[in-house]
Amino acid sequence: MPGGALLGVLPFFAYTAIFLLIPTLVVVIGAFLDGDNRPTVGNLHGLTSPDVVRALVQSVVLSVVTALIGAVVGGILAYAVSTAAPAGVLRRFVTSLCGVLAQFGGVALAFAFLATFGLTGFLTKALAARGVESSGLWLYAWDRGLLAVYLYFQIPLMLIVFLPAVDGLRPQWREAAETLGGTTWTYWRRVAGPILLPSFVGATLLLFTNAFSAYATAAALISQGSPLLPLQIGGTFTSETVLGQENIGKAMALEMVVVVALVMAAYAWIDKRASRWLQR
Template sequence: MAEIAGTAPRRVSSGARLRGAASLLGTVPFFAYVTIFLIIPTLVVAIGAFTGDGGHGFTLDNLGALGDAYILAAFGRSVVLSALSALFGAVLGGLLAYAVSTARPDGLLRRVVTALSGVLAQFGGVTLAFAFLATIGLSGFVTVWLQDHTGVNIFENGVWLFELPGLVLVYTYFQIPLMVIVFLPALDGLRPQWREATESLGGTTREYWTRVAGPLLAPAFLGSALLLFANAFSAYATAAALVSQGSPIIPLQIRGALTSEVVLGQANVGKAMALGMVVVVAIVMTLYSLLQKRTSKWLG
């Protein structure tokens, strides 16, 4: 009996180790994917940003080039584009998410909206650009219909669809459903008892939203807006498909630096610009993480 009692803990410990090893083995594909497609490219960008032309020697010239007027202007337009699309997406998506949160949890409306949001949040690139061109492009059916039936020319003051205002409109299209996805859990975290407690103490609906729900939702709303900002700031395919000439935002500037056959020796400058984007996104996502921790404390 003593021998059996002495060996039992070892068997349990060995089984626990096997389960732990199996759990770690299951994470290998994930870490391999992250290493190949995130860590290694980030290291390549970081090293290239400090490497001279032709891969010779350490240099700060590439980072110094970030102070050039055209690069600063591209960063500025990217920030404006990301901020405006995040603002519009957060407000409109937040309102839609609130409307969905008031519906039945198992109702058809909620299921349809959340399913569509999951699809449309990933609807970008060439497909989205073509959809807007076919709808409100120079020969889009809405543009042609307005001209033929009302005499209104939406491009009378310029081809804005292919400039910053057009990019804001197109980006907002996928920002709204993304906001629904990330903000809806916070709205679901509001407990009915809080409203009932406010009303029992003589509080009005306005006081409930300004003193209870508003402060609780503010970190989640701001965190979601930051996530939308990072999403727009790093987007490339939609802008590349829509803007055929020029490089108004920093992802397109990076493309030009890496692929240009006119100005040579700019590949590492492009990596320096990419490193700048990585830094901006890292700062934004750090703030998002901090706000999410604050949100989960109250609404978790």
Template structure:
């Protein structure tokens, strides 16, 4: 009886005693290595995200002498700035919707192909490259293709007698930005929406068919409600991607500032109107607020999507 009674006491005492020193050292060493591994990431975030955001936020509330003021924020109500924000929102929303619809159709076509087939691997690899193919390089590609002296433009004029610029030089204005932005939105949609389509299980369609449901009923009552959060979240991501794009628009639009990023460039680099640097920071702060709200909504939708993807 005494031996049996001593065993629980010994076990409880062992649980109360701290771990041996070598074990604690090994655990601390592992935690230290993990923290050391993420230090470069946090340093990168601090240098290229946190510090610039703080500089923009502080500068938006300061005048040229560094004194606090609200004049920069009140200037955001000027007509040309509101027009720039309106055009940016319209451009981002339109290209996000177009890219989401066309990209979702392409992603669905990939889902119907073999998962390990050559077609799917080739298209997904191309989308991964084209989603990052932007900036000056993309603008030059469109100028060389359908610009005023592009080979497609000249071919259509000389061989087919069609002048695609009969109504104006649209490539270097808002219609051209819509076309170019949609070009890199489609592959991005394929990348972010394809996992959601892969999460749709064939057993759900078989269950719908066994209950007498049609294909339309399956999509309306099962697939579309499940895919709606992922689709809307992907569309918001495309909106944020277009709203913050700068280099492509800067390379295409050489005169005027139709969207907010170009207005910020004009405020920071103008040689005619000086002292607008902090106004540019105020406009940048407005862009940060818009993107932050969009990404917050995106995180909410992604959280809901992860419930059934898991």
């Protein structure tokens, strides 16, 4: 690689090393060290504790449910958007809006939902003025509140990721199916469905990873009980009642890294298969 090109990518390598490579090494090494920095596998035994197992299961359940709902709804919206004029105002507006909403998360998103659906939220007060009572407590439950909040960015993300695959469907394929006597159902079952399936599954895996690794939004809404694995990890570093558990937190983080790595490996393999159709 020429010296000028190497110099140009040096900031990227430095950024990747500081914010990805080094933290990953810290997690992997720390997961196998005790409080005195001696090698141990005792931290991995902590992963079998009921609280950690429950947090892992609930994180997986939340991620799977939001990924499936987001994939189905986002996929339908992506197909609806694909039927609009490519350079039309509607398509550009929807894709731009989804691009913003897909990146809108963290504390800001939690505050937006609290200001809308919380105990003193404007929608809660508006409904109460019309005789519809709502305590807003559902917003703080991991299986209801976080489900609704996560879908806020999961559905737009699905539209952005899945839209190129839908755009890859050629009108000639539908015309050929109709010429051979096929119905709309036949076209979707034998032509469009098999073509879109790898992209759909890959996008769903991406949504799972996106929800599984989310932390700030859940931390802002749920401050008690740490029902999710990212919150459990944060608790080992910040809680005053579990001092000395930092390396167990690193073991839990390593567990998350393994899960995400497996899912992303599957996503990369599926995306490679799907790209063959998008390039034709």
